[in-house]
Amino acid sequence: MLVRFVLHLTMACLLSLAALPAAAKEAPATTRVVVLGVNHAAQLVSESDQPAALAAFVTRLAPQAICVERAPEQFARNDHYEFTYEIQDVVVPLARACGISLCPFDWMPPAEDEVLGFSMSISTLPEVRTPRAFLAFPEPAALQRGLFHADDRKNLAKVDDWIRNVPEQAARDLPRRLYLYRTFLQAQRIAAAARAHAGGTVLVVVGEFHKYDIEAILAGTPGIEVIQPSQIGLPSAKQIAAHHQRDYYLAIARFNLLGVQAATGNVDWDWTGRVLDTLTRESDDAEVALLRTRYARLRGTMSRESAIVAYREIANRAGASQPAGWDGVLDRQRVDSYFDPFGNLRIDQRARVELARELESGEADAMETIRAALAKELTPRQARQFDAYWARDIVVER
Template sequence: MIVLGVDHAAQLVAREDRPAVLAAFLDRAAPDAICIERSPEAFARNDFYEFTYEVQDVVVPFARERNIDVCPFDWHPSTEDAQLGFGMDLEAIPEIRPIRGFQQFLTFPEPAQLHRTLFHADDPHNVTRSTQWSLTPAARTAQDLPRRLFLYRTFLQAKRIAAAARAHPGGTVVVVVGEFHKRDIDAVLADEPGIVVVQPSSLGAPNDADVHQRELPAYRFAVASFNLLGRQAETGNRDDAFLRETVDALSGSGAAAEVQLLATRLDLLQGRISRAEAIGRYRQIAAIAGEARFTWTGVKDIRRLDSWFDPFGNLSVRQRAHLELARESIRAGRRAEADRLRTALGGELTARQRRQLDGYWPLLAK
């Protein structure tokens, strides 16, 4: 049993923890089954948490390609119980996501997050803060539900993982789970008869050749889109060399307009081109993009405008070029031009998406 603790979607910002590294590690582990952090009921509907990029975009495709059993193991309270305990449906996404707080757009603002490695969670010191929180009751008992629910959820996760292991006697089972759960899962499984827990780091990190072999254009598009189009770009926290290498590697992918847009955004953020040059490029991209869509968006509900990391994630490449043109027009003080673009763009969207466009539009000025 190998329990790999992850920071959900951090593969998109950390070079040494990038998607191909995870895929190469799974190759090295050669599992008979892979356990993923989603409930069996949701997985049966092919339904995943929005933000678990590593699950739906790396682990599950990897397993299906090799006919490896996938064992969902998560547990969460019913909608009714969540309403009773928290006063809300924990999986309901607000029409306009908040900038901060629960259900906000996911970003990684801390420089240390760019240097995360695959085996980060193997070191208990790296998860000390979450461990201490889980062991410390809230000052007021009435406010202790999140901690108690976390412990209960993690215990049931471990029991479902143990059941998956029993279904594969003598086999290797890899568990991919949020790192905060790893400590308790390891402890529960250690007491399960017939299960031997092995730390992921004991297998060793994949070498460069193995990682290179596992690189896919889909991984690179995801890295580029998350860092350049989503709210991550506004944090200023990025690995410029990693992103340059990623975008350059996409130049022969065939998605010309999309790659040009990503390259323009990167050049502008890195100060390689002026705002005026970027505006000219965006106009050219809009003219050639046609109906092209982005290779990867992370959008779960196509009726919405946004994704879990990008307020405007469900736009086409042409529409996105116009949006970026509006962003730079606003910052250049050309509000009338931006308003014209906003009106034209809104005319192509549904009423719901148009309301979200209006709600998120002020973010372009920040």
């Protein structure tokens, strides 16, 4: 009887509560979401889109959180895409220094699905990269790119067209379908970050191809207001200068002078020269001397004979104790970086590579002596990669 009484009493209480008028729910606080579309690592070729400008914009916006393009699982291991310079070298260090929350939001298919769909793992690097696997910007327009380039939708007309048009052969449609699914899940993780920072500002730094699809998915979501970066405004020249870092300038110089970008000839020589001037004033070390010598050779202001002397002096000056100040290498077991076949070499080693580049066909023995000595200083895996790149990028120049 007691049990039955308790059950009836409980039911009566529940029915009474159900009969009460529902309390009006408060509208969620509105979170501003600013989607900054970027061209990965293009900050290294365009002065208007340079790393310090991005850092200054983040400071000007003062977000409570920044969403970065990497899946949470990889981000937790401090594992980034190689080519997302703007994330691991600008945004993440700045956010951590300023106490800004970081919210990884990307999604990629499991490796098994990559193999099933593409007959290969698109996330696995080959032991020796093909020339096209190194990042470069051969288009002259890349040098004129501004910080808010993606805010003008006309600049993304080609990808908009690709997204909306199904190919005639459905069997070739996996890249587009995967893009749509990936971007949808990206938007859901961004929405979750916006809810976690209700009433604040969330900056999203993402490859520009994803920008408008993300914004369309977020549009109309309660508690989210999408704001264009251009509505915030560009940072001033003074604000940009305040965010100068030596590593930013080393990255700019190395990308344009030592990476495959140099071979394209598509370099803002005036800006790169001013970058070198600043680096020289700050510390005219062996690394800067290497970069200045390479700049002079590419510009034709130094003879081959003078460059050979300079590279020998740089190698001796640096010795075996001076690593690169910045090189963009994520996998130290490789000899390359995402933009430079010889990116993971010390300054003295790289000076010897550039010396060999200056030798003529009649100096094959001297070139081979340099190659053999360098290969011995590397691990077996690095040496195999080194020899492959040497044959393709140094020997063929003779």
